[in-house]
Amino acid sequence: MVFPDRASRPLWRCWLWPYWRQALPVMRLCVMGSPMNSESGVAGSSSQAAGSAVKVQGLCKDFASFASPWDRLVEWGTLGRYCRHETIPALTDVTFDLRRGGALALVGANGAGKSTLLKIVSGTLFPTAGRVEVSGRVASLLELGMGFQPEFSGRENIVFNGRFLGLKDHEIQDRMADIIAFAELEHAIQRPLRTYSSGMLLRLAFAVVAHVDPDILVIDEALAVGDAYFTQKCLVRIRRFRRDGVTLLFASHDPLAVKSLCDEALLLVEGRCLDWGSPDSVLEHYNSLVARGRSSRAILNMEGVPARVSRRSGTEGNSRRSGNSRALVAGFSLTDASGTACRSFMAGDEGIVRIRALFLDHVNEPTVGLLIRDRLGNDVYGTNTWQQQVSTGSCRPGDLLEVGFRIPLNLGPGEYSLTVALHTLESHVHDSFDWIDRLLVFRILSPPAARFTGTAFLRPTLDVTAPVPLQDLQTWTGTLTAAFGGEPPRMYQVGESTPPWFFQGWYPAERGQEDWFAWTRPSFGFIIDLRGSFLELEVGARPDSRGDQATEADISMGPVSLGRFVVAGGAGWTSLRIPIPPEVSGCAGLVRVTVPGWRASAAGEGGDPRLLGLRVRRIHVT
Structure with missing residues (x-):
């Protein structure tokens, strides 16, 4: 849609335009429950050029600033005959074309118009003039806490925000456990959002966006408030999105993030597009502006003249x-x-x-x-x-x-x-x-090709030996003993506490009718003394009403695959007796098991949202 200039509008639209123009995207989002996908407004268009995910032409955005509420009332009361507001241009004639699967970084000082541009692309703000075409589902992470309700719990806000981003209720429930696990907020998910810190808000907001499966991902400097651990976790997920062909529109002041995540950059200065090209060239241009003092108040104010x-x-x-x-x-x-x-x-x-x-x-x-x-x-x-x-x-x-x-x-x-x-x-x-x-x-x-931490850039020379299978069994066993504080046992009887040798993919132990057992994830592992002839596992599959179907388990010891074994369904237990190959016997070894995952909540068998694999009661080497 092309947005007309004020001079060409009828009188009644001149004074109503600034108000209903800004309200329209919000009303449409509330009605549709997802970003706009029609021909009018800031929309995705079926006529969009092939290969383009976001196409912006001649985009302008002005804000009206009133000195007092009385000035606003006078302008309203006179139907715009008395103009009492000051027009503040936020964007002026911005044009770019972002291809599908591409990544564009918006670079510029505070107040350059980056956030305004991202809000328009996301559909939460209407432009004054110009054309914006967006093709595909948009997931955006804009102002921290935007779209959240402070009195709702974290779980309720996941539902609310998921609907806002276009997910159906059953899709939200299927992904609920994964969202909470990614955010690592299990301890606070039932608390009202007003009790969350800014870092917790970021965790929740990004976790929801990360599980929407968007076509276009829009991020506006939100990662700057997170701790280093979660920021790295977010960057890993963003890189995965990029590998999956998701289009990225990213605003950041971090040059390393810009260079590592994006293949193009757009330099905004006072609402105008000053440069568009590779991240290296655009950042070099931006740095030259910083050196001349045009966009570097944050640095130059630290200096004395x-x-x-x-x-x-x-x-x-x-x-x-x-x-x-x-x-x-x-x-x-x-x-x-x-x-x-x-x-x-x-x-x-x-x-x-x-x-x-x-x-x-x-x-x-x-x-x-x-x-x-x-x-x-x-x-x-x-x-x-x-x-x-x-x-x-x-x-x-x-x-x-x-x-x-x-x-x-x-x-x-x-x-x-x-x-x-x-x-x-x-x-x-x-x-x-x-x-x-x-x-x-x-x-x-930090140079993108040689990242480091600390206060000195020492330029080391590295040599890497290609990984080879470890033949020295004593070294293998000694390393495990030193790391875990003792030699691994030859038998595990699941009890109230989980032993440190349960390597990955284990849930806390539970008390059953007969004895203790532990649920696992679809992929789990454990370290055990393999000096013996057979590895015996006492395991069970899903005990629900559909549990009469057998489950197949892939089991491996280190690099050696032991094949696929069948675990009977139902509430009972299956004893697996697996021969230990000579090449891995005689030392402590890592055993990995992989099975199809399932959820009790999705199967209608209770409210357990966890992604489950097998039940384990006993592990023994004989």
């Missing part, structure tokens, strides 16, 4: 300046290797710091130095002309001396400040001419 630093007050802004004024810092610059002003570098890039000193007194062999500190104020690296044994000559009053430092910035990711100093000899403590602390701030980014 030496021309404004008062010698009497000692400070202005965040800089601190001191010294006897025999020489003054007259200028400075930080550039990349090509000489372009820059405040963001990849770890390992070369930075050039140039310091110009104006002398007010005669000084023989003055020292010019610099000091790099991290964001906590810790000294990371410092040097000067004295320590580098570089002669600076004899300077007279009125002389201007310039010294350049070429430094490989082998630093860890983060923000660093630069301090400069003019003095004599090795240290400024004895005779300091001019010392300016925190003169400028720059940022180091």
